[in-house]
Amino acid sequence: MANFTGLAAARWRLLADAGWDLDGDGLAGAPRIRCFVGEERHETIDLGLRYLGLGRPTAVPADAQGRMVAADLDRLLSEGTGPALVCLQAGNLHSGAFDPFDAAIEVARRHGAWVHVDGAFGLWAAAVPEFADLTRGMALADSWGTDAHKTLNVPYDCGIAIVRDSAALRSAMGLQHTSYLIHDVEGPGDPFEKAPELSRRGRGVPVWAALRSLGRDGVAAQVRGLADAASKIGSRLADVDGVEVLNTVDYTQVSLAFGDDATTRAVTARVIEDGKVWMSGSRWQGRDVLRVSVSNWSTDADDVGIAVEAVSSALAAVRAAG
Numbered sequence: 001m002a003n004f005t006g007l008a009a010a011r012w013r014l015l016a017d018a019g020w021d022l023d024g025d026g027l028a029g030a031p032r033i034r035c036f037v038g039e040e041r042h043e044t045i046d047l048g049l050r051y052l053g054l055g056r057p058t059a060v061p062a063d064a065q066g067r068m069v070a071a072d073l074d075r076l077l078s079e080g081t082g083p084a085l086v087c088l089q090a091g092n093l094h095s096g097a098f099d100p101f102d103a104a105i106e107v108a109r110r111h112g113a114w115v116h117v118d119g120a121f122g123l124w125a126a127a128v129p130e131f132a133d134l135t136r137g138m139a140l141a142d143s144w145g146t147d148a149h150k151t152l153n154v155p156y157d158c159g160i161a162i163v164r165d166s167a168a169l170r171s172a173m174g175l176q177h178t179s180y181l182i183h184d185v186e187g188p189g190d191p192f193e194k195a196p197e198l199s200r201r202g203r204g205v206p207v208w209a210a211l212r213s214l215g216r217d218g219v220a221a222q223v224r225g226l227a228d229a230a231s232k233i234g235s236r237l238a239d240v241d242g243v244e245v246l247n248t249v250d251y252t253q254v255s256l257a258f259g260d261d262a263t264t265r266a267v268t269a270r271v272i273e274d275g276k277v278w279m280s281g282s283r284w285q286g287r288d289v290l291r292v293s294v295s296n297w298s299t300d301a302d303d304v305g306i307a308v309e310a311v312s313s314a315l316a317a318v319r320a321a322g
């Protein structure tokens with residue numbers, strides 16, 4: 001819903017700028033919005049575009065870490081004309097990698113595109129000065145989506161959309177004729193003007209409480225702790241015979257393989273069956289992987305040790321059986 005909200009604002013603004021009255025005339029007959037996504041975007045981007053009737057996006061090639069290649073974005077944008085929407089990603093779910101915001105947003109701007117960033121867990125890197133290289137340029141985007149229920153560890157269902165163009169956001173999500181409701185005309189506006197639902201529970205309360213209790217430094221420490229644990233898990237497992245760490249671990253994600261796909265699947269099943277840690281199997285860049293995503297605030301050195309031991313002993317058991 002966070003991504004959907006940013007994309008809905010984008011649709012409204014791009015069509016308004018093209019002289020199309022979306023609210024009055026709907027989408028049929030409107031100028032086509034060309035949508036560009038990284039080859040490794042999260043599928044919720046496609047889902048949001050589908051909800052909005054924007055169709056299948058054009059996938060821009062990604063590099064070995066899953067980052068969009070800005071030169072390819074430029075090439076693909078140059079092949080057509082008309083309104084364009086570019087979706088970038090902060091935090092690839094397999095590698096943790098961040099799209100090259102500086103270069104990609106410069107390209108997008110040159111083509112007059114709206115830029116949305118899916119930062120489900122990666123947007124939080126912006127709180128940590130040491131991660132400035134990962135997030136450089138991200139602030140220039142038009143909209144961001146993120147999840148407080150991931151990195152901030154509040155309960156599920158706390159997506160956050162941040163949209164620079166408040167008129168576009170309110171036009172896409174707000175109500176126009178509800179005189180029975182008390183409207184906040186002077187202040188920052190009401191939640192129901194900026195989110196898909198009218199009535200909804202107070203999702204902002206736990207988010208506010210977590211931010212209030214952690215403060216800026218606490219958020220930074222939490223993010224740093226997650227990335228630090230991932231880095232230790234990656235480097236310690238890289239030393240174990242038979243383990244391949246497939247990604248550059250510079251954020252919270254580690255993708256592991258153990259030779260062939262069958263062995264990786266068997267190790268994954270064994271880790272899950274043993275139940276000491278939770279990691280999931282996935283496929284990344286044509287290979288089966290065991291995917292580690294460090295996201296719980298309480299992960300400490302003991303947990304890192306337990307995770308390394310769980311993977312190592314699962315691999316040993318699979319080898320002994322095989």
Ligand SMILES: Cc1ncc(COP(=O)(O)O)c(C=O)c1O
Nearest residue numbers: 042044091093118119120121147
């Ligand atoms: C990059 C990215 N985008 C979007 C999502 C979807 O988030 P949710 O499951 O909270 O809807 C995820 C979930 O892992 C993600 O990693």
